[in-house]
Amino acid sequence: MLVMGAVVVPVSAAARPRIPAPAPAVLTPVTASTLDEAYAANRANAAEAAGMAADHGDRTRAAADRAMADPSRHFLSFDGRGSGQAVEIFGDLAHADHVAVLVPGSDTTLETYGRFRAGALALHDRLGPGTAVVAWLGYETPGTVSTTVMTTGRAEEAAPRLKGFIRELRGVVGRSAHLSLLCHSYGTVVCGRAAQGLDVEDIALLGSPGTGADSAAALHTSARVWAARGADDWVANVPHASADLFGTTIGFGTDPVSPAFGAHVFAAGDGGHSDYFKPGSVSLDNLARIVLGDTSEVTRA
Structure with a gap:
């Protein structure tokens, strides 16, 4: 069924x-x-x-x-066609010393964009002045109940767009700004595909079904790779494996919070799959520390 x-x-x-x-x-x-x-x-x-x-x-x-x-509202791009795409800025991007780019997971469209935006706002409020947050809905996300959500197809289409966007963003904020990529759910698959050579300081994987890579080292990135999963996140029950089926790879491999993956695993509290940017949460506090470069203050799982 x-x-x-x-x-x-x-x-x-x-x-x-x-x-x-x-x-x-x-x-x-x-x-x-x-x-x-x-x-x-x-x-x-x-x-x-x-x-x-x-x-x-x-x-x-x-x-x-x-x-x-x-x-x-401040959008770097907007496309109302199809399910819709948009890239929104929170804060003074031109003068920000620390910038976070949020990459959403499945079922994020213009109609459901409000929940994604709420997380970006909460993070920016927690970060304070001198920072900017980018809500990057720059790809067509898969449906949660669909065949596409089990494969890397949408991520492979999205990754070049994300890499191009980061290059353009670096041109706006300059070399001295600290860039962090915060990826949620299927968005971690997108970030996994885009990670190689990406000009960011940190990549955080939140509620990840896997990245399609066997380890953090296999992402081929110079960025610090972080991972977290809330205690009530249902993604813990997703099989972290992959298999070839009729020429298509189903699943995304090693669990990013497992020791075998090799990421810096940080605490995300008791939250569920949609709670990583909840105001006052352990995960939001730790994400803010990562974005601000206060990595010694990040609480580990």
Whole structure:
């Protein structure tokens, strides 16, 4: 029954009419001095997308797009087509000394973006001044109940985009800024695929089903690799293995919090799969310490 559901759900979703939306705004490469122009162009694009979604009769998408067009929002990119993609900035990116990039897992779309955004806001509030947080919904995430969530296909498509984004981001914030990549759930598979040669200081894997690599060393990154799992996270029950099935690899291999993987494992408290950025949580405090470079203060599991 579970396998049948995994097949039926994606097919049904694919059969839905696509919500009309404009092509993304055409922008010159973003620099510290052109951030405001990019923010304004993407807000305008979101407003246009909201109007088109409303005319199409999709009030849920129209409301999501409309919220993103608010003058207080700062997007480096926005694409209202399909399930939607967006990259939002919290804080003064041009002058930040410490920057965290959040990569979400399955079922993150423009309609569900609010929960992802809440985590980014909570982290930025915890970090304080002189920092910035980037909510990077830069790929089409798989559905939690789907065949795609069990394979690396979406991650392989997303990884070059994430690598390109980090290169562009480094051009904005400069060489001296401390960059951290915080990856959740299926987002850890994306980060695993993108890790090699990535210009970041830290990579944190949260609630990971596996990265597709057998060890932290196999990620081929100079970044410190961290991993955590809350005590009530259901992903602990996911088989951390991989197998070839009809030419496709199913599963993601070694558990990143296991000693065999070799990551720096830190405490995440009693939280569940969606609680890593919960205000006041052990995991949020430790993530803030990692982003700020206070690694000696990180509490270990």
